[in-house]
Amino acid sequence: MQRLARDSPPILEDLRLLQPPIDNLENHARTHARTHIQPRPPKMAPKTTQLPTRKGPISQLIGPFLRLSIPFLATAAIFNCGKDAFLKSTSLKVIFVISTLVTLEGISGFQASVSSYLSGCTPPARYPHKDPILGIDLFNAALKALKSNHLLDLFHKQCQTIAATFSYSSLGTDAIMTVEPENMKAVLQTNFEDWPIMGPRKDALAPLLGDGNIFQSNGKQWQHARAMIRPSFVRDQIADLSCFEKHTKNLINKINEEAAIDQGEGRPAGTVDLQKLFFNMTMDSSSDFILGRSTNILTTGCPETLAFNDAFDYALLVSATRGRLGKLSALIPDKKFDSSVQIVREFVAHYVQEAIDMQRSAKSIPAERQYVFLTELLKSGHFEKEFICDQVLGIFLAGRDTTAAVLATLFWTLARRPDAVERLRKEIFEKCDADKMPTWEDLKNMTYLQHCIKEILRLYPPVATNSRGALRDTILPVGGGKDGKSPIYVRKGTILRWTSYTLHRNKELFGEDAEEFNPDRWNKIRPTWEYIPFNGGPRICPGQQFAITQVSLVAVKLLRAFKHIRARDDRELLQRVSTTISLPNGVWVEMVPANA
Numbered sequence: 001m002q003r004l005a006r007d008s009p010p011i012l013e014d015l016r017l018l019q020p021p022i023d024n025l026e027n028h029a030r031t032h033a034r035t036h037i038q039p040r041p042p043k044m045a046p047k048t049t050q051l052p053t054r055k056g057p058i059s060q061l062i063g064p065f066l067r068l069s070i071p072f073l074a075t076a077a078i079f080n081c082g083k084d085a086f087l088k089s090t091s092l093k094v095i096f097v098i099s100t101l102v103t104l105e106g107i108s109g110f111q112a113s114v115s116s117y118l119s120g121c122t123p124p125a126r127y128p129h130k131d132p133i134l135g136i137d138l139f140n141a142a143l144k145a146l147k148s149n150h151l152l153d154l155f156h157k158q159c160q161t162i163a164a165t166f167s168y169s170s171l172g173t174d175a176i177m178t179v180e181p182e183n184m185k186a187v188l189q190t191n192f193e194d195w196p197i198m199g200p201r202k203d204a205l206a207p208l209l210g211d212g213n214i215f216q217s218n219g220k221q222w223q224h225a226r227a228m229i230r231p232s233f234v235r236d237q238i239a240d241l242s243c244f245e246k247h248t249k250n251l252i253n254k255i256n257e258e259a260a261i262d263q264g265e266g267r268p269a270g271t272v273d274l275q276k277l278f279f280n281m282t283m284d285s286s287s288d289f290i291l292g293r294s295t296n297i298l299t300t301g302c303p304e305t306l307a308f309n310d311a312f313d314y315a316l317l318v319s320a321t322r323g324r325l326g327k328l329s330a331l332i333p334d335k336k337f338d339s340s341v342q343i344v345r346e347f348v349a350h351y352v353q354e355a356i357d358m359q360r361s362a363k364s365i366p367a368e369r370q371y372v373f374l375t376e377l378l379k380s381g382h383f384e385k386e387f388i389c390d391q392v393l394g395i396f397l398a399g400r401d402t403t404a405a406v407l408a409t410l411f412w413t414l415a416r417r418p419d420a421v422e423r424l425r426k427e428i429f430e431k432c433d434a435d436k437m438p439t440w441e442d443l444k445n446m447t448y449l450q451h452c453i454k455e456i457l458r459l460y461p462p463v464a465t466n467s468r469g470a471l472r473d474t475i476l477p478v479g480g481g482k483d484g485k486s487p488i489y490v491r492k493g494t495i496l497r498w499t500s501y502t503l504h505r506n507k508e509l510f511g512e513d514a515e516e517f518n519p520d521r522w523n524k525i526r527p528t529w530e531y532i533p534f535n536g537g538p539r540i541c542p543g544q545q546f547a548i549t550q551v552s553l554v555a556v557k558l559l560r561a562f563k564h565i566r567a568r569d570d571r572e573l574l575q576r577v578s579t580t581i582s583l584p585n586g587v588w589v590e591m592v593p594a595n596a
């Protein structure tokens with residue numbers, strides 16, 4: 001039997017991250033915060049270096065034993081037919097091969113059940129498949145929901161009607177869905193090393209982001225990428241808001257410009273789609289921050305940068321779809337995808353080469369600002385061009401769409417909550433001079449604003465669903481048995497999926513109004529693994545402070561410049577799930593200037 005899960009040694013550089021994934025913006029408020037999240041009975045992940053001594057229910061052996069015995073009997077029956085009959089009959093040969101394969105799988109399943117029994121584990125609830133082997137029924141249902149932008153609702157419903165943890169077949173691969181905080185802690189922190197990035201996501205993003213990318217890699221390769229990237233997120237850079245300020249000004253100008261033009265698509269006059277502008281703005285600010293030169297899509301964007309933007313969007317969309325459909329989808333030729341990947345990688349490679357040359361000749365990149373992420377990366381002394389390109393593209397992926405998604409959902413919500421807009425404007429005018437650019441401290445001290453952002457990250461986490469794979473046989477602390485409280489034995493190769501969208505809406509944890517936007521709940525609650533918009537453990541998002549600062553600054557500037565934000569449609573908020581979420585209906589609003 002494979003070694004069971006064990007306590008993962010922390011990666012030294014990330015020791016301080018091995019706490020629950022809280023953000024630091026309001027630590028001072030936290031010290032006296034009271035939680036109304038009812039702590040569950042303190043059931044910790046089993047100490048995985050030592051097996052639990054108690055045994056699990058013996059009934060779990062019956063099913064696997066029957067599944068093993070049927071093909072075994074079929075194989076034995078074929079043997080009994082005699083050598084001549086076997087050699088003559090093609091169908092007997094086919095049945096023999098199939099039954100042997102099923103028997104081998106049955107042996108492995110039975111072995112796992114014995115290990116589960118001996119380690120005191122109980123299997124979780126099972127998805128009621130019509131096709132229990134490949135799980136095509138569930139695959140089709142997920143595909144349909146993905147197309148109609150209801151995938152998160154589907155996962156939510158499944159977790160509510162089946163169980164908070166259930167097993168299923170993902171096109172023939174064993175898979176588990178869980179929304180249990182204790183399991184999240186085990187996967188992302190306690191047993192981190194048992195749960196690397198695995199499965200379709202890894203393969204699907206490789207052509208665009210490269211193999212050495214931080215999002216794709218595991219083990220030493222990931223540690224290397226992480227060690228290189230982490231020092232670049234220094235406090236000085238987070239506090240240097242001038243880069244975002246410029247792009248936020250461009251955004252405000254663009255909003256006024258677009259409001260004056262008829263946008264078509266049946267939009268009432270004066271309507272602006274904020275989502276589209278947020279995505280353009282975060283591309284401008286990301287390129288500025290990462291490469292030292294902005295794509296300036298909101299202002300003067302040239303054909304080359306516009307082509308990069310479009311190619312990046314397309315390549316990402318296809319990668320995300322391939323990640324969901326599995327390996328086979330990558331075999332379907334898509335010339336537009338190939339050329340998009342080429343455009344994106346060549347664009348970035350140009351700037352990386354330039355930066356390497358500059359660094360070698362001890363010159364600095366001709367940037368508009370002093371802090372450039374690429375320069376900081378090269379300070380690690382690592383000049384391997386492809387590897388640097390991989391990391392740069394990873395930061396584009398991480399930084400652009402996530403921040404734009406938070407802004408889109410925040411402003412979609414504010415457009416329907418004039419009370420929140422009023423409170424936010426009051427706080428902003430109280431805490432920061434109108435003619436002064438807010439500092440990092442000013443933003444941090446705007447408690448209501450920070451609570452609104454936390455609430456949006458709770459209701460609409462940009463990385464709404466995620467996965468890992470079991471590197472070896474291991475144990476999840478909860479989810480087994482009828483009450484879902486027993487540990488679960490997980491076989492090597494099993495894919496584990498979770499959805500923060502559902503995790504964050506648990507009424508037991510967040511109260512009866514869990515589905516509602518209520519920023520004031522953050523005065524009282526102090527969740528840990530129940531709230532993981534940035535994940536947790538050694539792979540926690542290194543850009544979280546950076547992202548929150550950027551979102552805060554954009555919100556402050558917009559709420560100063562516009563006194564009312566009015567919704568211009570009454571369509572429901574749908575979420576398109578790609579690598580991050582976006583709103584297929586956009587954010588149609590009327591922005592009323594403060595001086596109007």
Ligand code: HEM
Pocket residue numbers: 214215226229394395398399400402403406461462463466467532533534535538539540541542543544546547548
């Ligand atoms: C609100 C905005 C953001 C959210 C919600 C967010 C969320 C996340 C999540 C959930 C992960 C974990 C992914 C996984 O392990 O599967 C992650 C990883 C990461 N994020 Fe963010 N992120 C945000 C913004 C940013 C920004 C602005 C940057 C950089 C500019 C960034 C850089 C990264 C990097 C480099 C990783 C990979 C970490 C690793 O694997 O070690 N993120 N982010």
